[in-house]
Amino acid sequence: MFKIVDTLIKRYFSNEEVVVFLLLLVGLVSVLAFWGGILAPILIAIVLAFLLQGLVDRIQLLGLGHVSSVFLVFSTFMMACGVFVSVMVPIIWRQSVRFVQDVPRMFTVLRDEVLAFAEGHSEIVSQSAIDELINSLANESTNLGQWLVSFSLSSIPSLFSVVIYVVLVPLVMFFLLKDQEKISKYLTSWLPKERKMMRNIAHEMNEQIANYIRGKFIEMVVVGVVTYVVFLVFGLKYAELLALLVGLSVLIPYIGAAAVTIPVVLVAFYQYGTQSEFIYVVVAYLIVQALDGNVLVPLLFSEAVNLHPLAIIVAVLFFGGIWGFWGVFFAIPLATLVKAIINAWPSHEQLVS
Template identity: 55%
Template sequence: TIITEEQAISLTSAITSELTQMGQNVLTKTVSSFFSVISIGIFIVLMPILVFFMLKDKYIIMKWFKRFIPKDSKLTLSIWKEVDEQIGNYVRGKVMEIFIVGLVTYILFILFNMQYAILLATLTGFSVLIPYIGAALVTIPIALVSFFQFGWSSDFAWIMISYGIIQLLDGNVLVPWLFSEVNNLHPIAIIIAVLFFGGIWGFWGVFFAIPLATMVNAIINAWPKKNEVTEI
């Protein structure tokens, strides 16, 4: 015989071991991915609810926080007022970004008579809430719809190129310009904040980079200047 009984047993054991190891790896990755998807889903559901109630009951929340602030603490109240104003500006700026990106993307899709233009443009607009990752995720359905409608044609290529340009302009031009206008932050400060906080906390650092930069800027603006301290 070409293969002896011992060789067959050894080969069977090796295959069984490999399949077992492969199954364990697949199971581990599946469970890990499942919990990651669940976590992202919970975040997506809870964040809008949290923002809604914070905006709806902001005066109640502010009143609750004031209980822990000394009545004569002018500096603390000044910082709180500045932070509240700047965060409000940030929310308005983000709403403007969603509208602009969604509108420009919708115009692009309409020019090419693309199917599901409103839905895809809406998804693109809201994708700016999750920097970089949101745009990457939305690119998948846009590419699929465009491919099934146009195939490997020049229309497909132009749509994807134009969509990529929109994303580049949003991240590198619109965001720095828009938030520097509404939050009085220089575009360089915004870029540095994204790099700094993203380097420290990864994805969440990028997500909260502008609010954190806004808060730091508000504290700096509200902090007494040297001449003010001298007068006091």
């Protein structure tokens, strides 16, 4: 047994770069596991800096200096965020309040439709199944109402943390954009001089994650805007709120789209019942989802992320179970990191040579 362990250590851990990289990886995972919530503003700032770095580089190619490019991109981004918050947030808030108030009525309408269907088809639907479904809908309505109330009350103390995010995230993001080269040189100065494996991993990660983050942002905006236009054409209630949820759902592959379909169908059924408009809204929404999955995603991510759908689902479940929301958000980048490490890990022949 000890001989096997000794052989494995000599085969895979005799290289200084491999040992240093494993120590860094274990240290980073430990920090995120224990202090991930505290470091959340830093993580958000890093994501936003990745998102904006491409714009900074393109403006620099036009002849503008680095600092001037950073100031231009940063100020434009902050103004866009300010406009969105001042215009959309009040609308979303009002619709969220009305939606919470209408949820019990939605379940009541659904229950009445189920009862009406059961009365007309008593020969194929048993009374016990109807009673079980009605009780289940009533319990879900009660539980959802209680959860919404408790969630709104528990979110009040977090207003202070929101202020911290508003101040800290832009500040960290600005310095990451402005001093990216200095920060990179400082961090790499602590690493071994011979770090071919780390360079390969860093190169693959930098290219794929940057493209992934920018692609996700574009997908979120496009899907949200198109969904809003579709809902607006049909006059669907809570169009802004539902479009925002649909746009945000693309951050969680497969699972997000399935989850956000429930409120969309529920609101459409509450508003139109069994009329033809209900079918039109659902079909139009499904067409948007199909175009997103079969046209927009391949167009945006054909070169960004080369992962099997099963690997993506496993990554979402695994990292989401470990780190919650942030694990779900970073599931694909983390899965890409694992893939990059496997591809760049030196073989026994490389270590010997």
